Every structure is written in structure tokens, then in C-alpha cells.
Amino acid sequence: MERMLNLVLFGPPGAGKGTQSENLISKYGLVHLSTGDILRTEIAQGTALGRKAKEVMDRGELVSDDIVIGMIESKLDQNPHAKGFIFDGFPRTTAQAIALDDLLQRKGTGISAMLALEVDDEELTRRLLKRGLGSGRADDANEEVIRRRIQEYNTKTLPLKNYYSEQGKFHSIEGTGSIEQIFKSLTERIIFLNAEMDLTALESDIEHLDLTIQDFEVADDIAPELLLEIDAIKRAEAEEAEEEKEAKKQAGRDKRAVNAKQKISDAKKTSSSLKKAAKSKPVAKQKQKTIKKVAPKKAPVKKVAKKVVKKAVKKSPPKKAVKKAIAKKTVKKAVKKAPLKKTIKKVIKKIVKKFTPKKAANKSPVKKTNKKKK
Numbered sequence: 001m002e003r004m005l006n007l008v009l010f011g012p013p014g015a016g017k018g019t020q021s022e023n024l025i026s027k028y029g030l031v032h033l034s035t036g037d038i039l040r041t042e043i044a045q046g047t048a049l050g051r052k053a054k055e056v057m058d059r060g061e062l063v064s065d066d067i068v069i070g071m072i073e074s075k076l077d078q079n080p081h082a083k084g085f086i087f088d089g090f091p092r093t094t095a096q097a098i099a100l101d102d103l104l105q106r107k108g109t110g111i112s113a114m115l116a117l118e119v120d121d122e123e124l125t126r127r128l129l130k131r132g133l134g135s136g137r138a139d140d141a142n143e144e145v146i147r148r149r150i151q152e153y154n155t156k157t158l159p160l161k162n163y164y165s166e167q168g169k170f171h172s173i174e175g176t177g178s179i180e181q182i183f184k185s186l187t188e189r190i191i192f193l194n195a196e197m198d199l200t201a202l203e204s205d206i207e208h209l210d211l212t213i214q215d216f217e218v219a220d221d222i223a224p225e226l227l228l229e230i231d232a233i234k235r236a237e238a239e240e241a242e243e244e245k246e247a248k249k250q251a252g253r254d255k256r257a258v259n260a261k262q263k264i265s266d267a268k269k270t271s272s273s274l275k276k277a278a279k280s281k282p283v284a285k286q287k288q289k290t291i292k293k294v295a296p297k298k299a300p301v302k303k304v305a306k307k308v309v310k311k312a313v314k315k316s317p318p319k320k321a322v323k324k325a326i327a328k329k330t331v332k333k334a335v336k337k338a339p340l341k342k343t344i345k346k347v348i349k350k351i352v353k354k355f356t357p358k359k360a361a362n363k364s365p366v367k368k369t370n371k372k373k374k
Contacts, residue, residue: 030084032085
């Protein structure tokens with residue numbers, strides 16, 4: 001069986017489900033499956049399922065899910081080339097929804113979506129009371145009965161909404177406004193569903209390498225939408241990459257700014273420390289003092305040698321050194337008093353006299369006289 005558009009149309013009493021169901025059938029060529037209509041048709045035709053259903057109804061009991069599913073299967077088999085089905089009034093319970101999924105799976109198809117017309121309870125009550133004026137239906141004329149019907153619908157359909165929501169097939173449609181506006185909302189959602197199903201089918205065929213010309217036509221139809229989506233993804237990725245790049249640059253700038261601030265702070269602390277040190281004792285003097293403490297004063301070698309020599313001379317001066325020193329001293333004094341030659345002679349005599357040993361007194365006076373004469 002080819003891919004089909006199978007819709008479960010839901011809506012509380014007064015939501016306009018019947019009107020919108022007819023519009024959808026007309027636009028998309030769907031087969032209407034109403035359990036009430038199917039039961040009446042099966043009973044009227046006297047089919048095996050019809051007779052079985054009549055026996056149950058005659059006993060005042062509800063027709064079982066097995067009988068209803070059997071009738072729906074018969075309807076599916078009667079329309080093998082249908083573009084799809086719209087299920088009206090079925091399923092009503094989670095068990096029926098599971099049974100319907102099993103049936104459609106055996107037929108190679110499944111439920112495309114559950115479209116639920118959502119209308120405020122007060123608006124529903126107003127619509128049904130207005131409809132009751134013309135229809136003559138007793139259940140549309142009593143407000144208390146209307147509210148009870150709405151409450152029963154909400155209670156029973158909630159589990160079904162949850163069931164199809166878990167499958168990603170539940171779609172809420174705004175049911176207020178004109179018939180045209182509501183129908184437009186339904187068709188827009190179906191366009192989305194068709195595109196989604198086309199894409200899913202195409203992906204499945206590509207995976208199994210079982211492509212046909214029709215598949216390529218479908219791919220060509222949805223290509224512009226896919227290209228737009230791809231472009232949007234690329235732009236988003238480019239923007240994200242640019243943002244990440246800018247964030248890294250900003251982080252670098254922030255780090256450099258923090259380092260600069262730290263350096264300035266350190267420089268200020270160092271400057272402050274130097275100023276305090278300069279006020280108390282200059283650094284150069286402090287270093288000099290430290291050096292002096294560590295290395296005690298030592299006199300130069302020459303000065304030490306001279307000092308030692310002087311000490312040694314004082315204790316036991318050599319004869320030559322004494323003579324030389326006395327001679328120098330005597331000469332200096334004599335130079336001040338007399339001319340150089342006389343002074344020298346005089347000094348020599350004194351030195352000779354001083355250091356010459358005394359002789360005997362019996363020197364001949366003749367010799368003295370002779371020396372004077374000379």
C-alpha cells in the first residue's frame with residue numbers, strides 16, 4: 001500500500017468537527033471512516049460483522065473493540081487505492097488506539113497525525129445552545145447536559161492526547177474563528193505533515209538504495225525548503241564560530257588587561273618600598289656599611305711594609321741606616337746656615353770626628369801645625 005495521509009480528527013461537541021471533516025475529505029480525497037456510519041452500513045448490508053454487531057446492540061451492550069476494528073479493516077480493504085483515511089469518532093480509548101496502530105501496521109501504513117480542534121468551554125456551550133434552536137436536539141437545548149458532555153469529552157480524550165503526544169503526532173488546532181480560518185489552520189498543518197513524511201520516506205529509500213523517479217521528483221519538490229534549512233544551519237554555525245572567536249579574543253584582552261594591572265600594582269608597591277627605604281637610609285650607604293661589616297678594614301701592603309720597617313729600625317737600626325739618616329738630617333740643617341761647599345766640608349768633619357775612635361793624646365803638635373799651614 002502506498003504512503004497515505006491518515007488523520008484522527010478530534011473535537012468536543014460544537015467544535016465544528018463535522019464541517020471541517022467534510023472540507024478535508026473534499027480537498028485531499030480522503031475516505032471518511034465514522035464508526036457510527038460503518039456500523040449502520042454493515043448492519044444494513046447484513047454482513048457477518050453487521051449481524052454480530054446487531055446482536056450485541058440488541059442486548060443493550062456496547063460493541064466490542066474487536067468488532068469495530070474488524071469493520072475498519074473491511075473498509076480499508078474496500079479502498080486499496082485511497083490517498084488516506086480520516087477517522088471520525090474512533091479511537092476513543094488508548095486500547096482502541098493501540099489496536100488501530102496494529103491494524104494499520106499490518107496494512108503497511110499508520111496514523112499520520114491527530115488533529116484536535118481546541119475550543120473554550122464557554123464558547124462550546126454558546127454554540128451548542130444556538131445549534132439547538134434549529135436542530136431540535138434535546139441534548140443541545142439543556143445547558144447542564146451540554147457542560148456534562150464537554151466534561152466527559154475532556155476526561156476521555158486526555159489519555160489519547162498523551163498517547164499521540166508521546167509519538168509526536170498530536171497537533172492542537174485553534175478551533176475559534178470563521179470556518180475558513182479554521183480550515184486554513186488545518187491545511188497549513190497538513191502541508192507540514194506531508195513535507196515531513198516525504199522527507200522521512202526519502203531518507204528511508206536512500207538508506208535501502210531503492211530510489212525511483214518519483215522519489216527524485218519528491219526530493220526536487222522539497223529541495224528549496226531543505227536548501228533554506230541548510231543555509232540557516234550554516235549561518236547559525238558561522239555565527240556561533242564567530243561568537244566563539246570573539247569570545248577568545250575578549251578573553252585574551254581581559255587577560256592582558258589583568259596582567260597590565262598587576263604589573264602596575266607591583267611597580268607601585270616596589271616604588272613605595274624604595275621611597276620608604278630612601279627616607280630611612282640610602283641604599284648605597286646601606287650596602288657600603290654591609291660590605292664594611294662583612295670585610296674588615298685591611299691596610300694596603302705597601303703601608304704595612306713601611307710600618308713594619310719603621311718599627312724594626314726603631315728597635316735595632318743598622319749602622320749604615322743610622323749614618324745615612326744622621327747625615328741627611330745634618331746636611332739639611334747645615335744648608336740653611338752656610339753655603340753648600342763649606343757646609344759639606346763641615347758636615348764631613350763632624351761625621352768623621354763623631355764616628356772616628358779616639359786616639360792617644362801623645363800626638364805630635366808638629367803635625368798639627370803642619371796641617372794648619374797647609
